[in-house]
Amino acid sequence: xxxxxxxxxxxxREEVRRFVAEQLPAAIRHKVTNGVHLNRDEHVQWQRILxxxxxxxxxxxxxxxxxxWTPTEQYIFEEESARGGAPRLISFGLKMIAPVxxxxxxxxxxxxFLPKILSAEEWWCQGYSEPGAGSDxxxxxxxxxxxxxxxxxxYIVNGQKTWTTLGQxxxxxxxxVRTDPEAKKQSGISFLLIDMKTPGVTVRPIITLDGAHxxxxxxxxxxxxxxxxxIGEENKGWTYAKFLLGHERxxxxxxxxxxxxxxxxxxxxxxxGRLDDPLFAARVAQVEIDLMALETTNxxxxxxERVKKAPGPEASILKIKGTxxxxxxxxxxxxxxxxxxxxxxxxxxxxxxxxNLGAGYCNLRKLSIxxxxxxxxxxxxxxxxxxx
Amino acid sequence: MNFDFxxxxxxxVDTVRRFVARDYGFETRRAIxxxxxxxxxxxxxxxxxxxxxxxxxxxxxxxxxxxxxxxxLVMNAFGAGLLLEPYLAAAIVAPALIRRAASADFQATWLxxxxxxxxxxxxxxADARGEPVSERDGRLSGxxxxxxxxxxxxxxxVSARLASGGSGLFAVTPGSAGVTLHSYPTLDGQPAADLIxxxxxxxxxxxxxxxxxxxxxxxxxDAxxDAxxNAALDTIEAALDIGLAALCAEAVGILExxxxxxxxxxxxxxxxxxxxxxxxxxxxxxADMLLHLEQARSMSYLAAMHCADEDRTARQRAxxxxxxxxxQACRFIGQNAVQLHGGMGMTDELILSHWFKRLxxxxxxxGDTDMHLQRFARLSRAA
Numbered sequence: 015x016x017x018x019x020x021x022x023x024x025x026x027r028e029e030v031r032r033f034v035a036e037q038l039p040a041a042i043r044h045k046v047t048n049g050v051h052l053n054r055d056e057h058v059q060w061q062r063i064l065x066x067x068x069x070x071x072x073x074x075x076x077x078x079x080x081x082x083w084t085p086t087e088q089y090i091f092e093e094e095s096a097r098g099g100a101p102r103l104i105s106f107g108l109k110m111i112a113p114v115x116x117x118x119x120x121x122x123x124x125x126x127f128l129p130k131i132l133s134a135e136e137w138w139c140q141g142y143s144e145p146g147a148g149s150d151x152x153x154x155x156x157x158x159x160x161x162x163x164x165x166x167x168x169y170i171v172n173g174q175k176t177w178t179t180l181g182q183x184x185x186x187x188x189x190x191v192r193t194d195p196e197a198k199k200q201s202g203i204s205f206l207l208i209d210m211k212t213p214g215v216t217v218r219p220i221i222t223l224d225g226a227h228x229x230x231x232x233x234x235x236x237x238x239x240x241x242x243x244x245i246g247e248e249n250k251g252w253t254y255a256k257f258l259l260g261h262e263r264x265x266x267x268x269x270x271x272x273x274x275x276x277x278x279x280x281x282x283x284x285x286x287g288r289l290d291d292p293l294f295a296a297r298v299a300q301v302e303i304d305l306m307a308l309e310t311t312n313x314x315x316x317x318x319e320r321v322k323k324a325p326g327p328e329a330s331i332l333k334i335k336g337t338x339x340x341x342x343x344x345x346x347x348x349x350x351x352x353x354x355x356x357x358x359x360x361x362x363x364x365x366x367x368x369x370n371l372g373a374g375y376c377n378l379r380k381l382s383i384x385x386x387x388x389x390x391x392x393x394x395x396x397x398x399x400x401x402x
Numbered sequence: 403m404n405f406d407f408x409x410x411x412x413x414x415v416d417t418v419r420r421f422v423a424r425d426y427g428f429e430t431r432r433a434i435x436x437x438x439x440x441x442x443x444x445x446x447x448x449x450x451x452x453x454x455x456x457x458x459x460x461x462x463x464x465x466x467x468x469x470x471x472x473x474x475l476v477m478n479a480f481g482a483g484l485l486l487e488p489y490l491a492a493a494i495v496a497p498a499l500i501r502r503a504a505s506a507d508f509q510a511t512w513l514x515x516x517x518x519x520x521x522x523x524x525x526x527x528a529d530a531r532g533e534p535v536s537e538r539d540g541r542l543s544g545x546x547x548x549x550x551x552x553x554x555x556x557x558x559x560v561s562a563r564l565a566s567g568g569s570g571l572f573a574v575t576p577g578s579a580g581v582t583l584h585s586y587p588t589l590d591g592q593p594a595a596d597l598i599x600x601x602x603x604x605x606x607x608x609x610x611x612x613x614x615x616x617x618x619x620x621x622x623x624d625a626x627x628d629a630x631x632n633a634a635l636d637t638i639e640a641a642l643d644i645g646l647a648a649l650c651a652e653a654v655g656i657l658e659x660x661x662x663x664x665x666x667x668x669x670x671x672x673x674x675x676x677x678x679x680x681x682x683x684x685x686x687x688x689a690d691m692l693l694h695l696e697q698a699r700s701m702s703y704l705a706a707m708h709c710a711d712e713d714r715t716a717r718q719r720a721x722x723x724x725x726x727x728x729x730q731a732c733r734f735i736g737q738n739a740v741q742l743h744g745g746m747g748m749t750d751e752l753i754l755s756h757w758f759k760r761l762x763x764x765x766x767x768x769g770d771t772d773m774h775l776q777r778f779a780r781l782s783r784a785a
Contacts, residue, residue: 015471017707019403086403289783292776299779303723310700317405331696334689395692396685400665 017313019090027090034098037063043099047278049370051226052101054137054183060101061134070132071108073261078116078124079132085319089265089312096270104180107131107138111188113261114205118246118254127186127207141175141189141208141232142255149390151190152199152252156234158191158206160241160248169193169206169244171214171237177384181217181230184210189234194249205251207243208234222380224373225359259386266329266385267312267336272305275343282367283350294350301342308335327398330391337381337388348375405703407475414472415479417452422483428753431591434486440585440593441486441554450519455493458644460501463513470644474651474706481655484753484760486592488522488551494648496523499559499641503571503634504607512557524555526574526597527638535599536563540606541580542572542599550767552595553585560597560604561638569634572604579603590763591756636714646721646768647709650702650728653764657695657735660757664688664739667746684742691735698731719781722774729771732761 019027042056064070072088074080083091096102103109112131115124130136147154156173171191181187187208194202208215214237219227245254279298280289288294315328348355348371354364355372363369382388396402407415425448434442449455458473459465473494480489497516500509500523515521526546529535535544542562552558558574558581576583580602585595665688668679678684701724708720736758740747743754750756765771 015405015407015703015707017403017405017703023403289779292779295779295783296775299775299782300726302782303726303775303778304697306704306720306723307697307701307727310704311696313403314405314700314703317403320404328696331693335693335697389686392686392689393682395689396679400685400688400692402665402668402679402685402688 017310019086023086023090026087027094030091030094031098033067033069034095034100037067038098038100042101046101047099047274048367049278049374051228054180057101057104057183058134058137061103064103065132065134070134071112072103073109074112074132075116078112078128085316089269089316092265093270093273096268096274099274102271104137106140106179106184106188107136109261110140110258111138111186111207114188114245114254114258117257118205122242123207123245136185137180137183139178139181139184139187139210139232141178141187143177144174145176149387151255152203154190154192154203156189156191157195158193158204158239160193167241169239169241171206171208171234171239173234175232175234176220176229178217178230178232179228181210181232182219182227184217186210187215187232188245190251190255193251197249200252202249203251203255204248205245205254206239207245208237208239212237212239214238222377224377226373226377228377260329267308267332268340269305269309269312269336272308272336272339272343275340275347276302276305278367279343279347279350282347282371285365285367286350286352288350294346297346301339301346304335304342305339308332308339311335327394330386330394330399333385334382334388334391334395340381341378344371344375344378347371411472411475414454415475418454418476418479421448421452422480422485426483426485431484431486435587435591439553440587440591441488441551446487446522447519449487449489449493450517454489455519456517458494459497459513459517463509464517465497465513470647470706470709473644473648474702477648477651478655478658478702481652481657482659482753482757484591484656484756488524488554490645490648490652491524491551492516492522492554495525495641495645496559498644499525499571499638502640503559503637508573508607521556522551522554523557523559524549524551525559525561525638525641526552527561527642530596534563535560536565537570537572537604538565540604541601542574542604543580543601544599546597546599548588548594549597550588550592550594552597553583553593555583558597559607560599561634562604568632570606571634571638573607574599574602574604588763590760592760592763642768643709643717643721646725647702647705649764649768650698650705650724653728653732653761654695654699654702656757656761656764657698657731660735660739660754660761661688661691661695663754663757664691664742667743671744678742687738687742691738694731694734698728701727715781715784719778722769722778722781725769725774726771726778729765729774732765733771736761 042060045052061070069081071080072083072091076082108131112128115127142151144154144156158169158171160169187210189206189208190203191206192202193204214235216233218231220229220231221227222229283289283298312332351368351371354368357363361369454476456465457468457476461467497513500512512521512523516523526549528547530545530547533545535542535546542560555576558576560572560574562570562572564570574581580600582598583595585593588594668684669677671678705721705724708717711717739754740758746752747754
């Protein structure tokens with residue numbers, strides 16, 4: 015047993031740390047470290063900086079233009095990026111659709127879509143959830159009917175997707191659609207790529223409790239989608255969807271982000287004199303200890319990945335603990351500033367660091383809901399790991 | 403970075419597991435518990451024959467010269483067996499203390515005897531409230547509270563306040579005039595004793611000059627205090643830190659067994675016409691137990707890696723974090739395992755209730771969760 019990183023890994027960590035320190039625009043760093051939402055241009059700017067360095071797709075193999083990093087190198091990259099105040103990479107293109115294209119897309123689809131994900135020329139969003147399909151994803155109702163015509167075969171898609179994160183910026187959406195309404199739930203689903211500029215696609219904002227516009231409804235009305243945009247085989251979409259969800263879970267624990275936010279919590283608590291209160295100090299200590307434990311658990315999962323590839327159901331452990339920790343930190347930050355956590359969307363009241371803490375706390379309630387609600391993760395743990 | 407174990411380490415674990423399965427079953431343990439002393443010298447000799455008593459003793463003193471990782475593996479493997487014999491106190495803490503504190507002669511005399519099982523040496527450190535053990539003219543008086551395995555000792559190592567100020571470490575022989583051991587079992591069935599000293603003869607064993615100088619050089623001592631006098635406490639603390647990591651590993655061994663037994667019970671116990679493990683309320687409780695177990699396991703590894711760190715702050719920070727995580731896991735998993743076993747969980751007949759009691763005792767030993775949480779908060783702020 016050896017819990018230290020190798021000399022090469024340490025050198026790589028230094029290299030990433032230096033790169034982020036030198037290349038990350040100060041304005042972006044300031045926003046990220048103060049919990050302010052970034053706009054599209056800022057996300058794109060950072061993605062392009064990384065792409066120029068050859069680091070645009072941290073989880074990508076070299077054959078598709080990625081750096082070919084090991085899981086440990088990816089972990090180090092994400093940790094150092096977070097520590098340096100870099101934005102979290104937008105996962106919909108890089109970590110969700112890209113692995114599906116690599117595994118199940120045809121060469122034409124790979125060549126058409128992958129390079130523009132790396133270069134941030136095209137922004138992707140996820141068309142999974144529907145008003146009636148949340149945790150029970152396989153009950154999607156959005157309907158796609160194949161039509162043969164002289165202008166080329168295509169699907170006509172009708173339905174509604176929801177909770178579409180940053181869909182307002184998106185050029186493309188990958189969707190789960192029902193192509194065989196007669197088949198049993200999972201077996202009638204297909205995986206379609208839809209150009210957001212197609213007539214009949216409408217994006218409507220959903221304003222969340224923190225006042226932010228982060229998620230959307232996407233309405234699909236008589237949308238024509240060329241059959242070339244089908245991934246793999248018709249009615250096999252559930253297989254690809256599950257594969258995607260597996261990839262979404264690498265780096266799910268968010269250790270780097272939690273470390274950065276913990277440091278921010280300690281700065282704020284120190285400035286507010288809250289660490290002199292033994293009860294508050296114990297709460298901070300508790301979350302710091304939980305994070306230490308989770309970091310080690312995460313390293314154990316990474317170490318196991320060396321032999322057996324994608325993380326299995328143990329990723330559910332990382333998801334639950336990781337989100338609980340980030341939520342606890344947000345809660346303590348809000349509590350640390352007392353009444354100045356309450357002014358809403360004000361920038362000139364109270365200390366600068368207090369401005370977004372109330373809204374930030376509210377926003378992070380999403381963590382235990384998205385990506386498979388934590389209760390679903392507990393189902394997975396008890397059924398897949400414990401065999402109950 | 404890897405969490406793999408060497409073939410040698412795996413063989414060591416197998417040896418201990420085989421011993422527990424074959425020679426230390428629940429009924430054997432119950433019989434030993436019913437004896438007057440509450441432990442078995444015969445079992446102790448078997449452990450010596452297996453070589454595990456020599457584990458953490460240097461080769462020059464007849465030992466195997468292993469470290470904290472191996473100690474943790476052995477303690478983990480002993481875990482579910484609920485050993486009544488003083489493995490932690492006599493085979494891990496005592497050698498760690500003697501190596502740090504005692505003269506070459508003392509080491510050469512006693513360490514080989516620990517390895518062969520001839521001598522059981524136990525540290526008696528925590529004073530009874532209001533009755534601190536203190537030294538005057540080389541003799542000790544006072545009371546040590548709830549000394550784990552105190553009654554098993556052939557030799558006691560006793561910390562005491564010195565008449566000249568500061569603290570010292572002394573060897574005391576049970577049976578000498580003025581030495582009384584009041585023995586009793588604790589909640590977890592393990593033997594313990596209060597040590598009552600009345601003007602008892604004692605020999606000071608601290609290798610004071612060198613240890614004090616080291617500690618002063620490391621900056622671990624308050625410069626205004628006489629380094630040699632307080633080195634005793636630092637040295638004892640360092641040995642107990644080795645023990646704490648081993649205790650964490652033992653806890654994880656019991657936690658693993660407890661979670662596994664409860665999972666099995668949920669699969670077999672039928673109510674409302676189905677195994678109770680089909681009920682989501684219970685499934686989620688089990689998932690929560692597994693989360694505690696995995697975090698505890700991680701922290702037990704971290705504790706093993708850091709328990710011998712020279713940097714006292716880094717060492718104690720890691721150990722306190724481990725003890726908090728593991729103490730909370732002991733509480734949560736222990737309580738819920740009993741809960742999910744229903745009435746059966748309340749019986750003396752199932753080993754489960756004995757695991758629960760040992761987990762409870764572990765949570766309260768070597769500093770409880772609150773104490774370590776506060777120490778972690780203090781150390782993190784200073785760091």
